[in-house]
Amino acid sequence: MVIEYNGTVLRNEVAIRKEKVYRSQNRAVFMFRIDSEHVVDATQSGGIARYINHSCAPNCVAEVVTFERGYKIIISCIRRVEKGEELCFDYQFDTVEGQPKIACHCRAPECRKWIN
Ligand SMILES: [Zn+2]
Known part of the structure; x- marks a missing residue:
């Protein structure tokens, strides 16, 4: 174990509303989906694990x-x-259909080019 990803557990509907607010404030959003009903919001009260980047070869x-x-x-x-x-x-x-693709910049040889 390296670290725990800390934050506030939110119901999905609340997380969607909060993400819209954060984006309207031009804030970086740090959220981790647990399952279809729950999201951990680390945007305002998360630990340093929220800064761990994505990689296709993690x-x-x-x-x-x-x-x-x-x-x-x-x-x-x-x-x-x-x-x-x-x-x-x-x-x-x-x-998610209709959502823009997010380019991946992990530079791994097996990079999938997109995070989503
Ligand atoms: Zn990649």
Whole structure:
């Protein structure tokens, strides 16, 4: 385990409203989808894990663990990480029809070119 992705757990409808507000304020949005009904919002009260970038060839994985009182998102290494190497995980964004594609800049040889 490397770090926990901290934030506030929101219902999906609330997360959608908050994302619109953040975007209207031209803020960077840091949200992590747990499942179809819940999102962790790290935009205002998240930890440093929110800054971990996406890669198509990641050295970490994000796992959602269910506890008695809710969820935890745990970032864990899936291979040896060299000193100074950037941590990254695959965001596994869904492709949503009508939404613009997000270009990937991970520079991995196996890059899929798009994050979603
Ligand atoms: Zn990529």
